[in-house]
Amino acid sequence: GIAHDFNNLLTVIVGNIGLASLASQLPPSCRTKLVEAEKACLQAQGLSKRLLTFAKGGQPVKxxxxxxxxxxxxxxxxxxxxxxxxxxxxxxxxxxxxxxxxxxxxxxxxxxxxxxxxxxxxxxxxxxxxxxxxxxxxxxxxxxxxxxxxxxxxxxxxxxxxxxxxxxxxxxxxxxxxxxxxxxxxxxxxxxxxxxxxxxxxxxxxxxxxxxxxDKILPAGKPDEFHPVTGKGRILVLDDEREVREIIGQMVGVLGYEAAYAKDGDEAIR
Ligand SMILES: Nc1ncnc2c1ncn2[C@@H]1O[C@H](COP(=O)(O)OP(=O)(O)OP(=O)(O)O)[C@@H](O)[C@H]1O
Ligand SMILES: [Mg+2]
Incomplete structure (x- = not known):
């Protein structure tokens, strides 16, 4: 639906902003602007989630x-x-x-x-x-x-x-x-x-x-702490949107991995 398309677009935007802000010779003023843009995208993501929740009682991810x-x-x-x-x-x-x-x-x-x-x-x-x-x-x-x-x-x-x-x-x-x-x-x-x-x-x-x-206890470690895990190897990127595949592939690349792509489950197992 619309919310799904919208989220895909946001993923591409956030991903590109993230990759752009990795550039080493970025002037600080530029970096600040990218951070602002990223924040706004994350807010937009929250907003679309809210609309989705409201529109069809989006199932909670517990x-x-x-x-x-x-x-x-x-x-x-x-x-x-x-x-x-x-x-x-x-x-x-x-x-x-x-x-x-x-x-x-x-x-x-x-x-x-x-x-x-x-x-x-x-x-x-x-x-x-x-x-x-x-x-x-x-x-x-x-x-x-x-x-x-x-x-x-x-x-x-x-x-x-x-x-x-x-x-x-x-x-x-x-x-x-x-x-x-x-x-x-x-x-x-x-x-x-x-x-x-x-x-x-x-x-x-x-x-x-x-x-x-x-009665359950919290999973160990703070989930919101972000530690990029760099490494070697191939990672399969599976998504039906080409733009989303590409941006995720580039992110995986930045972390040192090689990306392989598939657009659906069938293609993934081939
Ligand atoms: N803590 C509160 N004190 C006084 N009135 C309240 C309070 N919470 C809600 N209301 C009343 O209930 C109405 C509905 O609240 P609701 O949060 O659903 O919408 P809203 O605050 O008017 O708009 P939105 O949340 O979309 O900005 C409010 O307009 C207000 O009249
Ligand atoms: Mg309100």
Missing amino acids: QVCNPADLLEEAANLVLSGSSSRAEFRFAPDLRNIEADQDQIHQVLANLLINAGQAMPSGGIIRVEAVNVVVEERGELEAGEYVKITIADEGVGIPDKYLAKIFDPYFTTKQRGSGLGLATAFSIVRNHRGSIEVASEVGTGTTFTIHLPSV
Whole structure:
């Protein structure tokens, strides 16, 4: 579909930017611009993922993660340069969740952005996560969950809107799309969790999320640390788009490997 084509194009753009920035005699000003361009591409990739999630409830790609890390990361990102700040309180024995990190990050970011926007002159956002056991209740199956609350001291939501805020396109903001909470709702449901709201006009709003927790531990090593592995040998690059094959082939080449290409499974085994 369109999102797939779009992502392929972005892969080619990001790949070329990455290769270009490896050039040794690049003036520093040029390098900065490439970094900016790369950042924007990565944001565009995030955006297209969001559209995809929203359009067809994109299936989550689940891995074990620590909700406290996700919350801190999202808050640092969203609130940097904002007049609001987050205060965290996490259970010391907080369990892990099995989740699509990008998607959950997006949920948390949407809620934190809303919280910030609800406090135009700044304030404190209380971010908490604890372990809870849930007996079968409403949309939640019985089991162990991590309960996350994000509470602001902002304008609050009038009762008459409370039932509507999760609807797509419901917004009270001049430049809102009204998709933030609708997306959050669909992602949380795809993770077999729940999202609820409590609010009082003039006092603030609290969003509560339940996500199933697991007994598994985090995979070793920080997944976001990037250590290029150079080496020798042939690597088979399999993709149906020629441009994508080529850029990946060049990257593999930079790392010292020789690339072989195939456009589909049949060609790959030949
Ligand atoms: N923390 C909050 N405090 C007060 N009102 C809120 C809060 N979170 C959501 N709302 C209300 O719910 C509406 C829908 O929120 P949602 O995030 O879905 O869309 P939006 O913020 O208006 O637009 P977008 O997220 O696309 O920028 C908001 O317009 C606002 O009226
Ligand atoms: Mg929003």
